[in-house]
Amino acid sequence: MDFALTDEQRMLDETLTRLVADKVSFEQRRHMLNASKAGADDPLWQSFAELGLLHMPFDESVGGLNGDGTDLMIILQALGRGLVPQPYLFGLVLPGQLLALTASAEQRTRWLDPLLSGEHQLALAWQEVAARYDAKGITTTARREDDHWRLTGQKTLVMNLESAAAILVTAKLDSGKLGLFVVPTDSIGVSGFNYRTMDEQSAGDLTLEDVVLGVEHCLSEDVESALDEVLALGRAGLCAQALGAMESACDQTLEYLKDRKQFGVPLATFQALQHRMVDMHLHLEQSRSMTILAATSLTLDSTDRDYKIAAAKAYCGESARFIAEQAIQLHGAMGMTDECNVASVARHLVMFDHYLGDCDFHLETVSDRIDAA
């Protein structure tokens, strides 16, 4: 049992915290969001590449730095604290890990190596409107025809779609199994509808109309367990990112309560507000524990892993919403304004629950396991 960071991990944390403080102030962040298209050419993304962050979460065997769950937690927590818009999780970690688990050597050279070196970004399209958060109940199909595959279907909420050089797409095969394909965005029959999410991230819906792909674009004809593994990783990562944002919301709110005066005294002197602030802090610390639990559960067998990570995601989802609502309330009318920094954090904390399965979805997973646990 050990909660201490190694020297390297402490250095990683310090470096990133400094980078985020220097490069992603709230003003700089607004500027980045207004830039038309970011992607791999973005200077901050290139700084990530120089710092080795793009290699960090991957196994040595595919050219990575062997980072573990704790390393990923440190990175995403620091990015979450500054609401850094660069798509580290959705544009790098998730598609990258899925490639690392499924791709052949040639496919890795074509798609994974440039991802790690910062030449391009990718996206993962696993969700469909009718299937909500269920990765398996999808209707997109891929049919093998002679020397190629033909894909048809619609994907929703594809994060980082706009900046991706290619999209990893899940599809049902004739075998009944789930397949995985790498689809270049310029393939004939591929169209996208891009939008901003409520919490200012870039996403889009993807339509595949008789998209014909060579066999070298098929990554797996049975991707279910690899996809589960990657979604678990994504959920643990999201918890860490939300934890950073929860820290930011709590810090900003506490500072506001100490600064803002009404009735001639700082708001922080009112007991009703102190107890609300303490409740936020309790939620924050319990979420930190659950994020640690998620980060250290990635290497467990899949049943145990999914149970613990579902518990963590459900817990953090509810805590994040609680903290967001309290932060808005305690900032009074200021918290309702778009220019108030805490409002951006609150938007992310509420919408976080919708990414990779919400509280209800994950409570179900835990519920299915409580008899055995």
Place this chain on the structure above:
Amino acid sequence: MNLTFTTEEQRFRAEVREFLADSLPDDIRKRVRLGRHLRADDHLRWQNILSRQGWLAANWPVEHGGPGWGPVQRHIFDEECAAAHAPTVVPFGVNMVAPVIMKFGTAEQQARYLPRILDNQDWWCQGYSEPGAGSDLASLNTRAVREDDHYIVNGQKTWTTLGQHANMLFCLVRTDPAAKKQAGISFLLIDMQTPGITVRPIVTLDGAHEVNEVFLDNVRVPVENRVGEEGQGWTCAKFLLTHERTGIAGLGHAKQALVHLKSLASRIQHRGKPLLEQPSFRQRVVKAEIELMALEVTNLRVIAAARDGGAPGAESSLLKVRGSELRQELSELTRRALGPAAVAFFPEFLYQDEPLDEAYAASAAASAQYFNRRKLSIYGGANEIQKGIVAKTILGM
């Protein structure tokens, strides 16, 4: 980071488990399992067994006769004891007054009292709260007036847990009414046999006699029974309270309560199916299970910090608030799970020695325990006081 116990720690857990399986008397185990109150003799029998094993004073250093365990081992021990339905060690001597005597007492006081605590010769109780001094403990009014080599003590203490069995009382008294409220307090050790002490039972809303009022009427206490300097009592009291709050999350008890609840709810039938499959009930069980997971990791974080040299601080307030809320929720779910069977009340079975048909015995304690567990958010510094501590010491408000 990792959450796993070392091989050595796992071996220790197995050793504790084996000891509990071999040494905990069946009748005591059964009383605890059914939620029946323990008699003084039940406590003593079990504590003597622990004492012989050298495990009674789990928090003590080796030089005073403790096992020299670290925070991790103490945590494992507590968890295994709760899982095995072992009685909780009566804390007032071994875990509360003893650390104060070790820290602030004279060599004579240590030599006199510590061995007697270690072999259960003294039963200590606590004289802290008063009718007018609860959360605001420092406003206590019990007066001690110096007369030569004695203090003459007058006043009233309350909520004195298991005082009916005790022969020794540690007591906060006001020695200097002119001083600032914290500065005028001293810490006295009082023999309950001294003339002028009356113990009167308080029956709580669960029908139990657990706490008492203690009246002190011209009680003569030798000056040598004062721990620390005159006026240093508040320092002793605060030191003791930090000890009281460690382990106060009651994690082992919460785990045990959840296991019990799940087994109950899978046996009880609701419309032809186990109650645990009823969606709204199951949802609450799931949430309790997740809260317990979070609390467990938070607890391990605090334990690891203590192991690595940190002192238990305001984090224990956090554990106390969330731990008490969770245990209260579990007692609520257990009562609800039993449905109509939770309504009948058998105080003679729970608190005395009357037998009861097996069919009633298993569910007899649920509602009484629900009411009893309300104390968890009140004692040891009410949860609102704990939030005040967090606001002040962690958040600087």
